[in-house]
Amino acid sequence: MTMLIATDKPSVATLGRMLEGYDCPAILVSADYRVLATNRAYRDAFGELDTARVHHCYQVSHGYDEPCDRAGESCPLAAATESGHKERVLHIHQTPRGREHVDVEMVPIHDDQQRLQFFIELLKPVPLASGSLGDVEMVGQSEAFNRMLSRIARVGPSDASVLLLGESGTGKELAARALHMASPRSRGALVTLECSGLTDTLFESELFGHVKGAFTGAHSNRQGLVELADGGTLFLDEIGDVPLPLQVKLLRLLETGTFRRVGSAEVRTSDFRLVCATHRDLPAMVDAGEFRSDLYYRINVFPIHTASLAERREDIPLLAASLLQRLGKGKKYHLTESAMRLLVDYHYRGNIRELRNLLQRAVVLTDTNVIDRHVIADAIGDGGAVVPDREAVAGESTWVDLKTAEARYLRELMAAHGNDKEKVARIAGISLRSLYRKLEPDDMNDAG
Structure with a gap:
């Protein structure tokens, strides 16, 4: 992705006003790293810059005295200069709230003669994550942690199904929350079902709901979690523990978006984004006949590894x-x-x-x-x-x-x-x- 402007060089003020078209924090940067303008979203998130001083993006974001690639980090501006198109990287930025993980997109702006003029830098903080102490729940600076956050930032805004893989206790539920908050469905509900230890009847009842009298103890109609997740995200934790007989019913839900409450013939629909998690080796379970291959490929659209300590x-x-x-x-x-x-x-x-x-x-x-x-x-x-x-x-x-x-x-x-x-x-x-x-x-x- 590139952006073209007319050969006549526009004023910085004109380009600065153009930044207001972005709903995320954005800055205008020159080819020599100078910050030329910021939008309101940037000022609200990161504070005002002293206009009497010359600011370089690496100083503002990291406190460095030289560009990121000379300080041991990847530099999206240098990468975009070399490639000629948009580049993206996960950085830890200094903010008024401390060091936070930010998904950075660098968009080069060329004139109609394909000469590089400026860059627009878009900054999207990763929900729940921080590179320092604070109120957020996901903290870390390691390469493994940053790689996980980068994949969350990539897939979060999409509707793709995500499979979180990793050992128990690695924060898969927090990762699911971060995926939900990064998605357009963030105003909807994040509904969690822990699949471990559920009987067939209880699993169906929890997931699909039931009608009065469907089984012993069903004294009233009840909505299932699938209905509650309509417009939001359904998180199935420990998906590898779902018994084989129930996997086909789950597969039908994912393929058609339709389901029936236990004890009812009425077909209902729900529109949700699916996130699953497991500590099990699902491919090995597929080979052993313990997990359906068609369900595995349905849920494993975008795998993310949550790193162990x-x-x-x-x-x-x-x-x-x-x-x-x-x-x-x-x-x-x-x-x-x-x-x-x-x-x-x-x-x-x-x-x-x-x-x-x-x-x-x-x-x-x-x-x-x-x-x-x-x-x-x-x-x-x-x-x-x-x-x-x-x-x-x-x-x-x-x-x-x-x-x-x-x-x-x-x-x-x-x-x-x-x-x-x-x-x-x-x-x-x-x-x-x-x-x-x-x-x-x-x-x-x-x-x-």
Whole structure:
């Protein structure tokens, strides 16, 4: 994409007014990186620029003294100059709210003789994401994290179905929320169905709704989540856990947009954007006959990998600080350098969810607002894992059964919080249904 202007060079004021045609923050930049004009959306999002000074885009956005490509980052202006057409990149920009991830499009403007005149830079902040501490929930600066955000920014405005892939606890639900907020459907509802642990009847009832008398306990008509997602986004978490007999009904919904409530012959329609997530190896399940290939290709239009903490260890200090900021509820907690090293070295099988649980325990265990290595080691031990000693075992660690340890931790939370299941699920960062699944039936019976 390029833009042509007349050979007679227009005034900067004219080009500046042209920026108001964009509903996102936009700036006019010269070929030598000077910011010539901004639109109102930019000023509202990033603040006014001092017109008495010469500003360069790399100074305004990053605080650099030289262009991005000379400071170790990709430069969309240099790329657009070389290619002659629009270029796009994900950058972390300085904003009044801190460092934020921004999807940058650089559009070259040529005259009718194909001579390069200016660039229009369009900046679209990525919802829920930040490169620094703040109120947002997705934080990180690593290459793996930025790659995920870049794909969210790319596909978000479209209606394409997205499949979020990755280990448990890597933030797939937050990624689904970011996709919803980046889409034209953001004013509609984001409706989530966790597919794990549902019986056939309950799955159909949750997804499609039911009419009164459809089955025992159906005392009234009920809308399903598909209807509630009309005009918005339907997020099917752990899609790999949907039983084979129900996969065909889900496929029919996706192919036709039609469904029937359980116990009803009336055909209904719903217009929604589909986002699915799983930690399972779906291609292997397809090969084993455990997942329908036609359903797999229906949901896997645009796959996005959510990185594990092992893939983004450099983000752990920022994640830990962000989590402590929320867990502290107004009280500021600080990690010592040795405590942070232990957190970075630790092997997280539960990823961000496990990191959050570990820090929750540390907040309880510490006697001050300073969390040192001993507190973190104690918190790790309470979680059922053996603390790794890299010097003693040359990088090798031994781990106990984390599933058993997690159940023990949840039982302790239940006891500490008066068997309040909803509160415990909230503290542990899991859904109420996951809490039931992770605890043995006897545990739930004892909990009342």
